[in-house]
Amino acid sequence: MAVVLGANRYGKAQVRLVRVVKDGAVHHLKDLNVSCALSGEMDAVYLRGDNSAVLPTDTQKNTVYAFARTHGVDQIEDFALVLARHYVASQPAVHHARVEIDEYLWERVPAGGPAGPPRSSHSFVRSGREVRTCVVHHDRDGTTSVMSGLKELVLLNSTGSEFQGFAVDEFTTLQPATDRILASEVTARWRHGHAGGAFGESYSEVRHCLLQAFADTYSLSLQQTLYEMGRRVIETRPEVCEVRLTMPNKHHFPVDLTPFGLDNPNEVFYAADRPYGLIEGAVLDDGAPDAGSAWE
Missing domain, CATH: 3.10.270.10 (Urate Oxidase;)
Incomplete structure (x- = not known):
């Protein structure tokens, strides 16, 4: 009986990211949960423990944070596309990247006094609404798919x-x-x-x-x-x-x-x-x- 390696992928799951954009006195908040998974020419690490093709999952975590600073975070689908394309373009062994993002929504806290602005500029309350989601796939051949969604x-x-x-x-x-x-x-x-x-x-x-x-x-x-x-x-x-x-x-x-x-x-x-x-x-x-x- 022959034993072979089947489909596989690896990555960093549940990277918690909060991005604050300070527009003068008014702040804007993005609260995300980001998971990345990579696949491609990875047989060696599974079969022989050869890590030469493996981009560490800690590096993937750091990439999420760095890209939040350099690229910003607006729509979660766009942020997921930037990450997925980066992993495939930067790593020869990576042929496919999957990025999944959940977004937790926040609302501004109403101002307390009658003389104040209608909404607080920097105070937020977690919204009771649904969680916004997306899943992006990107292949080395340029094929890309975007799934948007919601849950709860x-x-x-x-x-x-x-x-x-x-x-x-x-x-x-x-x-x-x-x-x-x-x-x-x-x-x-x-x-x-x-x-x-x-x-x-x-x-x-x-x-x-x-x-x-x-x-x-x-x-x-x-x-x-x-x-x-x-x-x-x-x-x-x-x-x-x-x-x-x-x-x-x-x-x-x-x-x-x-x-x-x-x-x-x-x-x-x-x-x-x-x-x-x-x-x-x-x-x-x-x-x-x-x-x-x-x-x-």
Whole structure:
């Protein structure tokens, strides 16, 4: 039996980076989590412990910090592209670079006094909004892919959802629901048809499409809602050719109040955190090229 080395990559994960831009008295904050992974002609280090082709992961960490100073950090997709292209261009043994970034959002603290400015110039509070994400791949042959996304976006419709007409067997106890709460914590990733663009505007508009489709759809199933959310993005944003959504069903069960002599006209619910239904799917332009390993 022959034993061979399979696919491999290595890198520095979870590099915490906070970048402050001081525009006079007004400061701007970027809070990122950056992970880099490199692959290419790396067989020797795995098979013989030969490190000559290995760019240390500590060096990758330092590169993130140095580039934050020299290149700045505006849109996370652009910063990831700069890093990925640098690793491939600067290291002969590196044929592919993958850079993943999560961005944690902050808001300015309102000023305390009536005579002060409307917002503080240097005080921030961590936003309760979702986490913005991106994954960039860059190959030595010049092939580049950009995946933008978000996670931890919690949505809820208090009505406008039902679930009935489903398959049943001897283990089915679920009763049909004609008026239920529909809630989910959305993870979405979308693929840009070309590398480069106005990523900030695109992110805002895709997020708006997801929110509006969730709100506008009378839901017969969470699967249907997922598809409508993805379709809204594809039909509205020409720069996006594919959307992948992961949507756990955050169940809300009406509480039986009859033991207390009370009715419950769908007003009091128990929010169950587990187990939960997990719905996943992709929606794409039927002319979009195959993403291959770019989703990994």
